[in-house]
Amino acid sequence: MKLNSQGLVEAVSVQNIERVFLKRKESDPIKLRLATARNYGKVQIGQIAVIDGREFLRVDPSKFNGSAWLEIK
Secondary structure (H helix, E strand, O other), X not given: OOEOOOOOEOHHHHOOOOEEEOOXXXXXXXXXXXXXXXXXXXXXXXXXXXXXXXXXXXXOHHHOOOOOEEEEO
């Protein structure tokens, strides 16, 4: 996995990782949907959640200053 200068994961480095497609209601923010997916075990560490065409890699929070998700650009 490669991070660019903005701290975002480069898409080429995660091209073969399993993706989990999540749906959200219009009123739900993306952060809430990601937290729900994490808490209920729908997306495991090392998998990618896809919401509205945006991709988020689930990582170990202890290795990324408490952040459980990295957005892929």
